[in-house]
Amino acid sequence: xxxxxxxxxxxxxxxxxxxxxxxxxxxxxxxxxxxxxxxxxxxxxxxxxxxxxxxxxxxxxxxxxxxxxxxxxxxxxxxxxxxxxxx
Amino acid sequence: xxxxxxxxxxxxxxxxxxxxxxxxxxxxxxxxxxxxxxxxxxxxxxxxxxxxxxxxxxxxxxxxxxxxxxxxxxxxxxxxxxxxxxxxxxxxxxxxxxxxxxxxxxxxxxxxxxxxxxxxxxxxxxxxxxxxxxxxxxxxxxxxxxxxxxxxxxxxxxxxxxxxxxxx
Numbered sequence: 001x002x003x004x005x006x007x008x009x010x011x012x013x014x015x016x017x018x019x020x021x022x023x024x025x026x027x028x029x030x031x032x033x034x035x036x037x038x039x040x041x042x043x044x045x046x047x048x049x050x051x052x053x054x055x056x057x058x059x060x061x062x063x064x065x066x067x068x069x070x071x072x073x074x075x076x077x078x079x080x081x082x083x084x085x086x087x
Numbered sequence: 088x089x090x091x092x093x094x095x096x097x098x099x100x101x102x103x104x105x106x107x108x109x110x111x112x113x114x115x116x117x118x119x120x121x122x123x124x125x126x127x128x129x130x131x132x133x134x135x136x137x138x139x140x141x142x143x144x145x146x147x148x149x150x151x152x153x154x155x156x157x158x159x160x161x162x163x164x165x166x167x168x169x170x171x172x173x174x175x176x177x178x179x180x181x182x183x184x185x186x187x188x189x190x191x192x193x194x195x196x197x198x199x200x201x202x203x204x205x206x207x208x209x210x211x212x213x214x215x216x217x218x219x220x221x222x223x224x225x226x227x228x229x230x231x232x233x234x235x236x237x238x239x240x241x242x243x244x245x246x247x248x249x250x251x252x253x254x255x
Contacts, residue, residue, distance in 0.1 A: 001119075001187070001222055001223050001224070002146040002185075002187075002222030002223070002254035002255050003254045004124075005146065005220065005222060005224060005227075005230065005254070006144075006146060006222075006252045006254035007130075008227070008230060008231055008235055009144060009220070009235055009238060009250075009252060010130070010250070010252060011130055011131070011235075012235035012236065012238065012239045013133075013239055013242065013250045014130060014131040014132060014133045015131050015239075016133075016239045016242075016243060017133045017248075018133060018142075018239070018242055018243070018247055018248060018249060018250055019133045019134060019135045019248065019249045019250070020133075020249070020250045020251075020252060021249070021250075021251055021252070022251075022252045022253075022254065023251065023252070023253050024252075024253070024254045025255075032127075032130055033130060034130060034131075034132045034133075041199070042188075043188045043189045043190075043191075043192050043193070043199075043255060044192035044193065044196075044199035044200060045199070045200065045253050045254070045255065046198060046199050046200060046202045046205070046253065047198075047199060048192065048199065049192045049193075049195040049196035049198075049199050050195070050196055052198070052205070055198045055199075055202055055205045056205055056208070056209070058202075059202050059205045059206055059209065059251075060209065062251055063139065063141075063206075063209065063211060066135055066139060066141075066249045066251075067135060067139065071132065072130075072132070
């Protein structure tokens with residue numbers, strides 16, 4: 001439901017000329033939004049608590065889409081390993 | 088009231104849905120697949136010119152515990168309203184009304200769902216406000232007709248040219 005309503009919000013922004021990117025955890029609802037980064041972190045889409053390197057990685061991908069995507073783009077970050085090796 | 092084809096379809100679905108959703112526990116499975124949605128239409132695609140100025144928008148039901156009422160997240164049809172929050176609010180002054188996710192990660196590190204420090208650390212400007220809604224809501228007509236325009240207007244007033252949405 002969250003991802004579907006995020007799509008409604010994204011539509012409002014895009015119609016107003018404000019570019020959007022969604023960072024979420026579900027692929028299917030992202031098929032109809034302009035830009036999205038799909039991650040594997042349920043309850044923490046930007047990355048696990050305390051993993052600042054992963055937060056930067058995911059946010060960087062989202063900002064890249066905002067700056068450079070020319071059309072509908074969904075970036076799959078589900079299998080991205082943490083830039084900081086787990087101890 | 089101006090007639091609205093989508094609102095009419097939704098209102099036709101609501102009476103039976105309310106009976107199922109009022110059960111304990113709510114019978115989501117019998118009603119959610121049949122909830123009417125707006126007719127599909129091509130999504131516009133806006134582009135950013137110049138430097139990014141980003142508004143963060145979260146479905147977590149975040150609210151300022153010192154100045155704002157919680158969302159009515161336990162309402163049968165959810166809560167279609169939104170909250171506008173100072174982007175510099177101390178994390179300990181935030182609570183999350185959305186009941187369909189585990190709050191522990193967000194409570195221990197807000198960046199998990201609202202990456203304001205991360206965005207700023209990358210040299211990107213944020214708007215002065217965050218905006219939240221609560222992801223479980225079934226009153227889509229009100230959300231579409233009233234809430235989304237208010238969210239967009241707030242972002243425009245704050246000078247956003249881009250939005251980062253984080254549904255949970």
